[in-house]
Amino acid sequence: MDDSKKPLMIGLIVVCFALAGVIAYWTSRDSGDLSAVRGEIQLMKCRNKDCQHVFEMDMADYITELREHTTGLQVPGLPCPKCGKNSAYAAIKCPRCGVVFEPGAAGRDKLVDTCPECGFSERASRRTNP
Numbered sequence: 001m002d003d004s005k006k007p008l009m010i011g012l013i014v015v016c017f018a019l020a021g022v023i024a025y026w027t028s029r030d031s032g033d034l035s036a037v038r039g040e041i042q043l044m045k046c047r048n049k050d051c052q053h054v055f056e057m058d059m060a061d062y063i064t065e066l067r068e069h070t071t072g073l074q075v076p077g078l079p080c081p082k083c084g085k086n087s088a089y090a091a092i093k094c095p096r097c098g099v100v101f102e103p104g105a106a107g108r109d110k111l112v113d114t115c116p117e118c119g120f121s122e123r124a125s126r127r128t129n130p
């Protein structure tokens with residue numbers, strides 16, 4: 001048995017592991033993590049006052065678009081399919097009155113999912129009756 005080849009083998013194994021790690025990193029960054037959210041619906045609302053269009057996006061498409069449009073720290077507006085402006089933002093629907101609003105619309109002192117119309121918050125109600 002030739003012992004001089006052992007360090008070479010170990011080196012090769014380490015390289016293989018490092019490579020596998022890099023590949024796993026890239027695939028999880030790219031699309032691997034998006035398959036988990038595909039099929040989930042992200043509600044969108046257009047900020048354009050004359051439009052206010054509400055539509056649904058696949059969560060995976062939403063995240064992909066968001067990555068493409070993001071510059072710096074600002075959350076970008078995505079293209080609205082109705083008016084064509086980059087003014088569509090993630091929104092939620094009030095389970096009580098059905099109004100669609102952007103998180104935080106009720107004000108800074110309220111929970112982000114508080115409805116600006118009726119004041120209902122799913123988070124708050126979950127907290128009081130678990």
Ligand SMILES: [Zn+2]
Nearest residue numbers: 046051080083
């Ligand atoms: Zn619009």
Ligand SMILES: [Zn+2]
Nearest residue numbers: 094097115118
């Ligand atoms: Zn409401």
